[in-house]
Amino acid sequence: MYSKKFTRFLAVSVMAVFLGATAARAQVVTIVDTDLDGIDDVVDECLPSDLSTTVTINGVDTGIPNTTANAVGCTLADLIQDMIDLCLDNAKNHGKFVSCVSHETNILKRARTISGQQKGKIQSIVAKMK
């Protein structure tokens, strides 16, 4: 039978080999961040992200500061562009498009993603879109 000291040494050695192997495996994982927003492409739902300093809608600078990417790799500019694309796709006419954006920006304001003033700016730009 092994002594207690040897058994402990053996257990520590096995643990060290296990941890070493785990660390070696961890180093093999490669993070790919194509749009350089700090979020791994594997979980990035917005590829490529709009990393502009301000949010632009239909070529008009809103002056609304863009945000860094959230946990799923989307900036505020990405979210607003997605919202506009969704409203453009689903609305049958300009009035319904403006109404859709109004509805969506109200949700963003309630969630405190944008302020009331920013909501007004977006709605004003969208109303002038053709």
Ligand SMILES: [Ca+2]
């Ligand atoms: Ca992204």
